[in-house]
Amino acid sequence: MVNENMKKKMQAAVDAFKEELIGLRTGRAHPGLLERVSVDYYGSQTPLKQMANIVAPDSRTLMITPWDKSAKDVIIKAITVSDLGLTPVNVGEVIKVSIPTLTEERRLDLVKHLGAESEKTKVGIRNIRRQELSDLKAELKEKLISEDDERRSAAQIQKVTDEMVALVDQITQQKEKELMTV
Template sequence: MMLAETEDLMQKAIEATQRNFNTIRTGRASTSLLDRITVEYYGTETPLKQIANISTPEATTILIQPYDRTSMSAIEKAISLSDIGLTPNNDGQVIRLNIPPLTSDRRKELVKQVKNLAEEGKVSIRNIRRDAIDQARKQEKSSDISEDESRDLQEQIQKLTDKYTARVEEILAIKEKDITTI
């Protein structure tokens, strides 16, 4: 029971890391770049996805078509203030984001950023491991499980940790390749 719960938490940590990776831009346009952007819409912070249709008509362009045209300036402002580093072009109907080719310096910065996100993912997995091992030790102390069962459980938890840490490394390598490919 406890092992399945631990694995589930580790899987969620992997998914969170993957979502974070998706918000870092590569040389290609991706709607996931805008996932973290919220717009002040009628006094409420609203995710951009909920108030506009977002598409990628070309490899280097993201098209944002608001459902309500009165929100255009708010969307523009939110994009300008965000950390994605893109300038919105508003033609009155839609907002276009042109994705410029990445310079080698910018690629290096992005790789560094991705490595930091990967490290956060690994730390999160190690925290889950620590909590699970603590729980196993508490069960052993309160005589719910034997010392051998506790040791076996801790070994299984470590194997899960190794498996999910390796998975973070795999998705890091894929993202790095995405960023460095011209």
């Protein structure tokens, strides 16, 4: 009796959380680090991944090969001004980005940020639950469902909410472990 739309909304919140974590640096190079970098390309903001091939040849380096060689300078500028703290270098046909090792202080800051994002996601999930419960109460008040149906549905909604919150906690613990590994 649990609304499938509610599950989809909660799953969307978890998916958005996962997307947010892709850009969280762990000290290892992976193309997802540059996922949210947008380049001012001929007057419009274009995602970097639509302008270049991004590969990680090793754990400390990203290599960016722009499809339009004349866009190298704007790509370098976009990466430099992003909040990632990375410094790209023009190396002939490609742009090389070295990933510096994270300091202990930076790791702790990232874990704190991770906790805040995790909590924001959980609040979003709980807000979806609150709305569903409110809708249930309205249906009960209008006598569209019985009290037993309302209690059963409320228990199912709580079960799905608990599962989603547990999933967020699991993802958070996994990422925290990744961040704290030197």
